[in-house]
Amino acid sequence: MSLSLATKFARRELRGGLRGFRLFLACLALGVAAIAAVGSVRAAIEAGLEREGASILGGDAELELTYRFATEAERAWMQSQATAVSEIADFRSMATVGDDRALTQVKAVDDLYPLIGSVVLSPEMPLADALSFQNDLPGAVMERALIDRLGLNVGDTFALGTQSYTLRAEITREPDNAAGGFALGPRTLVLRDSLEGSGLLSSGSLFNSKYRLILPEGAQIDALEVEAKQQFEGSGLRWRDARNGAPGVSQFVERLSAFLILVGLSGLAVGGVGVSAAVRSYLSRKTEVIATLRALGADRATIFQTYFIQIGILSLLGVTIGVILGAVLPIMVAPILETRLPIPTAFTVFPAPLIEAGLYGILTAFIFTLWPLARTDRVRAATLFRDAWDGASRLPSLPFIIATVGAIAALVGMAGWFNGSWFLTLWTLGGIAGALALLALAAFLIRIAARALSHRLRGRPRIRWAMAAIGGTGEGAGAVVLSLGLGLSVLAAVGQIDGNLRQAIAGNLPDIAPSYFFVDIQKDQIDGYTKRLEDDPAVSRIDSAPMMRGVVTQINDRPAIEVAGDHWVVSGDRGLTYAAQPDPDAIITQGEWWAPDYTGPPQISFAAEEAEEMGLSLGDTITINVLGRDITGTITSFQEVDFSTAGIGFILTMNPSALAGAPHTFISTVYAEPEAEAQILRDLAKAYPNITAIRVKDAIDRVAGVLAGLAAATSYGAAATLLTGFLVLIGAAAAGADARTYEAAMLKTMGASRRMIAASFILRAALLGLAAGAIALVVGALGGWAVSTFVMETDYVVIWPSALLIIIGGITATVLAGLGFARRALQARPARVLRARE
Numbered sequence: 001m002s003l004s005l006a007t008k009f010a011r012r013e014l015r016g017g018l019r020g021f022r023l024f025l026a027c028l029a030l031g032v033a034a035i036a037a038v039g040s041v042r043a044a045i046e047a048g049l050e051r052e053g054a055s056i057l058g059g060d061a062e063l064e065l066t067y068r069f070a071t072e073a074e075r076a077w078m079q080s081q082a083t084a085v086s087e088i089a090d091f092r093s094m095a096t097v098g099d100d101r102a103l104t105q106v107k108a109v110d111d112l113y114p115l116i117g118s119v120v121l122s123p124e125m126p127l128a129d130a131l132s133f134q135n136d137l138p139g140a141v142m143e144r145a146l147i148d149r150l151g152l153n154v155g156d157t158f159a160l161g162t163q164s165y166t167l168r169a170e171i172t173r174e175p176d177n178a179a180g181g182f183a184l185g186p187r188t189l190v191l192r193d194s195l196e197g198s199g200l201l202s203s204g205s206l207f208n209s210k211y212r213l214i215l216p217e218g219a220q221i222d223a224l225e226v227e228a229k230q231q232f233e234g235s236g237l238r239w240r241d242a243r244n245g246a247p248g249v250s251q252f253v254e255r256l257s258a259f260l261i262l263v264g265l266s267g268l269a270v271g272g273v274g275v276s277a278a279v280r281s282y283l284s285r286k287t288e289v290i291a292t293l294r295a296l297g298a299d300r301a302t303i304f305q306t307y308f309i310q311i312g313i314l315s316l317l318g319v320t321i322g323v324i325l326g327a328v329l330p331i332m333v334a335p336i337l338e339t340r341l342p343i344p345t346a347f348t349v350f351p352a353p354l355i356e357a358g359l360y361g362i363l364t365a366f367i368f369t370l371w372p373l374a375r376t377d378r379v380r381a382a383t384l385f386r387d388a389w390d391g392a393s394r395l396p397s398l399p400f401i402i403a404t405v406g407a408i409a410a411l412v413g414m415a416g417w418f419n420g421s422w423f424l425t426l427w428t429l430g431g432i433a434g435a436l437a438l439l440a441l442a443a444f445l446i447r448i449a450a451r452a453l454s455h456r457l458r459g460r461p462r463i464r465w466a467m468a469a470i471g472g473t474g475e476g477a478g479a480v481v482l483s484l485g486l487g488l489s490v491l492a493a494v495g496q497i498d499g500n501l502r503q504a505i506a507g508n509l510p511d512i513a514p515s516y517f518f519v520d521i522q523k524d525q526i527d528g529y530t531k532r533l534e535d536d537p538a539v540s541r542i543d544s545a546p547m548m549r550g551v552v553t554q555i556n557d558r559p560a561i562e563v564a565g566d567h568w569v570v571s572g573d574r575g576l577t578y579a580a581q582p583d584p585d586a587i588i589t590q591g592e593w594w595a596p597d598y599t600g601p602p603q604i605s606f607a608a609e610e611a612e613e614m615g616l617s618l619g620d621t622i623t624i625n626v627l628g629r630d631i632t633g634t635i636t637s638f639q640e641v642d643f644s645t646a647g648i649g650f651i652l653t654m655n656p657s658a659l660a661g662a663p664h665t666f667i668s669t670v671y672a673e674p675e676a677e678a679q680i681l682r683d684l685a686k687a688y689p690n691i692t693a694i695r696v697k698d699a700i701d702r703v704a705g706v707l708a709g710l711a712a713a714t715s716y717g718a719a720a721t722l723l724t725g726f727l728v729l730i731g732a733a734a735a736g737a738d739a740r741t742y743e744a745a746m747l748k749t750m751g752a753s754r755r756m757i758a759a760s761f762i763l764r765a766a767l768l769g770l771a772a773g774a775i776a777l778v779v780g781a782l783g784g785w786a787v788s789t790f791v792m793e794t795d796y797v798v799i800w801p802s803a804l805l806i807i808i809g810g811i812t813a814t815v816l817a818g819l820g821f822a823r824r825a826l827q828a829r830p831a832r833v834l835r836a837r838e
Contacts, residue, residue: 003305005302006301006302006305006306006309007305007309009293009302009306010305010306010307010309010310010313013289013306013307013310014310014313014314018314021278021282021314023274023277023278023727023728023730023731023734024274024275024278024279024314024318025314025317025318025321026274026318026727027270027271027272027274027275027278027318027724027727027728027731028268028271028275028315028318028319028321028322028361028364028365029318029319029321029322029325030267030271030322030720030723030724030727031264031267031268031270031271031272031322031360031361031364031720031724032268032318032319032321032322032323032325032326032357032358032360032361033321033322033323033325033326033329033357034264034267034326034720035261035264035265035267035268035326035353035356035357035360035361036322036323036325036326036327036353036354036356036357036358037325037326037329037330038257038260038261038264038353039257039261039326039350039352039353039354039356039357040326040327040330040347040349040350040353040354041257041330041337042254042257042353043350043352043353044330044334044345044346044347044348044350045343045345046254047345047346047348047350048343048344048345048346049343049344050243051344051346052344054116054242055116055117055175055176055344056175056176056343056344057116057176057212057240057241057242058086058088058113058114058115058116058117058175058176058210058212059084059086059115059116059212059213059214059242060082060213060214060215060219060221060241060242061082061212061213061215061221061224061225061228061239061240061241061242062210062211062212062213062239062240062241063078063210063211063213063228063232063237063238063239064208064209064210064211064237064238064239064240065208065209065210065211065235065236065237065238066208066236066549066551066573066627067205067206067207067208067548067549067627067663068209068627068628069087069089069209070087070209070211074231074232074235075211077228077231078211078213081213081215081219081224081227082213082214082215082216083214083215083216084112084115084213084214085112085211085212085213085214086109086110086112086113086114086115086211086212087110087192087209087210087211088107088108088109088110088113088192088209088210088211088212089106089107089108089192089195089201089207089208089209089210090105090106090107090108090207090208090209090210091105091106091108091200091201091205091206091207091208092104092105092106092185092206092519092692092694093106093160093161093188093200093692094160094685094689094691094692094693095142095146095150095158095159095160095188096158096159096160096685096689097150097151097152097156097157097158097159099682100150100151101681101682101685101693102146102149102150102185102186103185103692103693103694103695103698104142104146104160104185104186104187104188105185105186105187105188106160106187106188106189106190106200107187107188107189107190108190108191108192108194108195108201109131109189109190109191109192110191110192110193111128111191113127113212114127114175114176115212115214116175116214117175117176118173118175119141119171119173119174119175119189120171120172120173121141121168121169121170121171121172122169122170122172123154123169125168125169127141127189129168130168130169131168131189131190131191131194132191133194134166135166137157137164137165137166138163138165138166138190138191138194139165139166139167139168139190140158140160140165140166140167140168140188140189140190141167141168141169141170141171141188141189142167142170142171142186142187142188142189143170143171143186143187143188144170144171144186145186146185146186146187146188147167147170149186152167153167154167154168154169154170155167155168159689160188160190160195160198160200161195161198161199161200161689161690162197162198162199162689162690163194163195163197163198163200165190165194171187171189174187174189198689198690199689199690200520200690202522202690205520205665205690206519206520206547206549206665206692221241221242221243225239225241235625235628236550236551236573236625236626236627236628238572254420258418258419258420258421258424261356261415261418261419263428263490264720265360265364265415265428265429265432266432266486266487266490267487267720267723267724268360268361268364268724269364269432269436269486270482270483270486270487270724270725270728271364271724271727271728272364272365272367272368273368273479273482273483273486273728274479274483274724274727274728274731275315275364275365275368275369276368276369276371276372277479277728277731277732278731279311279368279369279372279373280372283307283372283373283375283376286307290303290376293306300376303376304373304374304376307373307376308373311365311369311373312365315361315362315365315366315369316362318361318365319358319361319362319365320358322357322358322361323354323357323358323361326353326354326357327349327350327354330347331347331348331349334347356414356418359414360411360414360415363407363410363411363414364411366407367404367407367408367411370396370400370403370404370407371396371400371404374396374397374400375396411429412425412426412429415429431783431786432486434779435485435486435489435779435783436482436486438775438778438779439481439482439485439486439489439775439776439779440478440481440482442481442485442771442775443477443478443480443481443482444478446470446477446481446768446771447470447471447477447478448471449471450467450468450470450471450477450767451467451468451471451472452471453467453471454467454468454471461752461756461760462756462759462760462763463760463763465743465747465757465760465764466760466761466763466764466767467764467767469740469743469760469764470764470767470768477768479728479729479731479732480728480729480732480768480769480772480814481768481771481772481775482728483724483725483726483728483729483732484722484725484726484728484729484769484772484773484776484810484813484814485725485772485773485775485776485779485810486725486776487722487723487724487725487726487776488722488725488772488773488776488777488780488806488809488810489775489776489779489780489783490722490780491719491722491776491780491806491809492776492777492779492780492781492783492784492802492803492806493779493780493781493783493784493787494780495780495784495799495802495803495805495806496780496781496783496784496785496788496796496798496799496802496803497783497784497787497788499799499802500784500788500794500795500796500797500799503797503799513647513696514541514543514647514669514670514671514696515670515671515672515674515677515680515695515696516669516670516672516677516680516681516693516694516695516696517667517668517669517693517694517696517699518667518668518669518670518684518691518692518693518694519547519665519667519691519692519694520665520690520691520692521544521665521666521667521668521688521691522665522666522688522690523664523665523666525666525688525691526544526666526668528687528688529544529666529668529684529687529688529691530542530544532683532684532687533670533680536672536676536680538672538673538675538676538680539670539671539672539676539680540671540672540673541669541670541671542668542669542670542671543647543648543668543669544666544667544668544669545577545579545648545650545666545667545668546577546578546659546664546665546666547575547576547577547650547664547665547666547667548575548576548577548626548627548659548662548663548664548665549573549574549575549576549626550573550574550576550624550625550626550627550631551572551573551574551624551625552564552569552570552574552622552623552624552652553623553624553625553630554621554622554623554632555570555614555616555620555621555622555623556620556621557621557623560622560623563614563615564614564615567610567613567614569610569614569651570614574651574652575650575651575667576624576626576650576651576652576653576654576659577650577652577653577654578653578654578655578656578658578659579653579655579656580596580597580598580655580656581593581596582605582639586639586640587639587640588605588637588638588639589608589638589639589640590608590618590637590638591605591618591635591636591637591638592636592637593605593636593637594636594655598655598657599655599657600657601633601634602631602632602633602634602654602655602657602658603633603634603635603636603654603655603658604622604633604634604635604636604652604653604654605635605636605637605638605639605652605653605654606622606635606637606638606639606651606652607638607639607640607641607649607650607651607652608638608639608640608641609640609641610641610651611635611638616635617635618635618636618637618638619634619635620634620635621633621634621635622635622652624652626659626662627662627663629662631654631658631659633654633658639653647669648667648668648669677695681693722809725813726813726817729813729814729817730817730820732817733817733818733820733821734821736821737821737824737825740761740821740822740825741824741825741828741833742833742834743825744757744825744826744828744830744833745828745829745830745833745834746830746834747760748830749830749834754826757825757826758822758826761818761819761822761825761826762815762818762819762822764818765814765815765817765818765819766811766814766815768814769810769811769812769813769814769815770807770810770811771810772810772814773806773807773808773809773810773811774807774810776806776810777803777806777807780806781798781803784796
């Protein structure tokens with residue numbers, strides 16, 4: 001028989017409408033919609049960043065230098081290439097009002113700032129007026145969080161270093177805020193000229209200078225970037241332009257959305273379980289139709305093609321609905337997102353993420369429908385006439401197995417290609433596959449255990465009936481455990497990872513972390529600073545070290561990026577120090593430290609773990625650019641550097657003579673009793689106004705806030721998976737409704753009361769939910785342990801409040817789904833039900 005005949009049969013089957021396929025369409029549409037929506041939001045953010053790139057950056061291009069301003073020659077080159085050049089200094093400092101102090105991220109600007117866009121203030125006024133000198137004091141503007149922290153009002157005065165300012169307005173919008181990245185304190189804007197004599201931008205202080213350029217129309221940005229890097233070679237220059245005004249934001253959004261899409265694939269996998277169950281249920285009801293076709297001479301291929309075409313058309317319908325929802329929903333919530341996101345967006349219909357989601361949906365539908373469809377190829381007509389669909393062979397023939405494996409490989413390959421990270425793809429999808437395998441095994445073992453227990457529970461009819469139902473084929477134990485279990489597993493893993501991170505940051509870290517970090521301590525201040533703290537009995541420990549920052553430019557005379565790839569050590573400027581002797585607690589893992597009086601060629605002691613990651617060995621040479629000067633040293637030792645204590649740690653330490661004469665300041669950590677912290681801060685700020693104090697607890701809170709946002713975003717993705725799982729639960733309950741009705745009729749006939757039967761229904765649902773929740777907790781805990789141990793490198797403990805919520809959620813979901821279809825079974829009259837079975 002031909003394909004055209006199968007198409008005709010499929011078209012006639014479709015005339016029956018969507019009965020039996022509503023769950024199929026809902027599962028597929030929801031999974032595709034979640035992925036399409038995440039992709040659409042990502043595309044909207046990327047489009048907004050691209051559209052507003054120049055405004056976010058503050059110019060057509062930006063040249064950034066570390067701890068120094070551009071030389072006259074460098075400024076002259078910039079002026080020759082641009083129609084306007086604006087200079088900015090960005091650094092951390094302490095804003096002081098009497099005895100109150102707060103950390104702030106200061107942006108010192110010139111009269112041209114901002115070159116593009118505008119700063120919006122409250123009360124409204126031009127930025128130039130807000131920052132101008134009035135009554136011999138310069139003006140400043142602040143973000144609301146800092147104003148509230150210091151208890152300021154417009155017109156009040158505060159100090160940065162030794163310079164006093166008048167607060168003129170609140171910053172409500174800063175056009176280039178997204179380009180600044182993560183900051184430990186709220187923003188303060190002042191004039192660059194007002195900082196002269198403040199002690200905040202002295203030699204060796206920690207600041208970045210940025211030069212924003214407006215380029216002539218038609219300027220070739222690629223050629224200009226190459227020329228700039230040649231002109232500033234060896235200067236530590238970092239170049240950015242309007243094509244990617246906020247690369248950190250772009251990278252973060254890309255990685256987070258890639259992960260959320262992979263989480264969305266877990267939702268599709270759960271939906272696939274529902275799709276497979278719906279197809280099996282539909283085909284079991286088509287026993288007589290298939291048997292009639294076989295009796296009339298239809299071959300196996302024609303029957304398979306008939307239902308493959310029908311299911312394929314319905315799959316395309318479900319995917320189309322999901323794609324439409326994924327395109328429309330982000331646009332509908334765009335007004336809310338635009339007010340909440342601190343970056344520009346451009347919401348519209350983006351074809352690329354919709355195509356990606358559609359392809360995922362089609363492949364998922366193919367994978368999960370091919371197996372039950374293939375069973376029609378192995379069923380004999382006699383089996384069908386006996387209405388014994390469940391007795392047919394469950395394992396399809398080899399071509400179908402190969403096709404399924406090929407589709408899975410295509411799905412994995414597509415996911416890796418779309419999100420650009422094979423590591424993330426393989427680990428995430430591998431985790432989903434492993435979770436599905438564990439859940440399937442658990443469902444199989446649950447049915448065997450329930451069947452065995454049902455024979456041992458004589459005298460306890462309610463629980464015996466529940467166990468017999470779970471052990472049978474009509475209750476859908478496999479679908480319940482797989483669908484609900486996978487959604488709960490993702491939520492459990494998120495909860496465990498988030499809880500362990502919070503515990504590591506907010507729980508364990510403060511016990512070993514210092515009270516304060518002090519930076520920008522000048523050479524002539526370090527002795528007085530140290531004496532003040534050594535004389536304080538509340539101070540248990542002081543660690544101080546000279547600090548400067550440099551860029552690793554070469555390794556073994558090759559560009560560092562060629563050797564170390566995208567390792568974080570070579571992706572920006574890094575802190576370095578010098579020491580005549582190793583710290584008493586230092587552990588030298590390889591090599592030897594230089595002699596205390598060594599004055600020969602520069603030597604380097606490098607962090608052991610990072611050296612292993614970068615493939616470094618003893619004897620390798622590293623070139624570091626420090627304030628425009630290249631220093632090449634030889635690695636003579638490796639040492640353990642523990643960054644987990646929040647104490648002082650340097651990737652790279654050199655012998656003192658290697659850095660002789662280089663401008664630098666000191667960094668210091670102070671371990672003190674909590675009640676003494678405020679007085680220490682007041683005394684040091686009064687004696688040394690230029691010193692910046694970073695309270696470790698405040699920094700921890702900022703990091704914890706970011707992690708909470710990430711956990712929330714992942715939880716939303718997991719919630720979509722859980723919702724899909726609940727739909728599958730409803731489908732499983734609906735599929736078993738007839739069986740429960742017949743069971744209730746038989747039990748009533750044998751004398752069981754409606755209350756006893758209802759209790760049995762609730763028990764079986766609760767037991768299945770308990771099993772699904774417990775298994776999900778085990779799977780989620782394993783995933784949380786793996787991420788915490790191997791990715792986050794933190795200790796792992798089970799977070800029991802989160803764990804109990806997972807189990808309670810499993811029980812609640814199954815009971816609700818089961819009760820929704822139990823009423824009809826309990827109210828049905830036994831005579832009518834049994835007569836219909838004859």
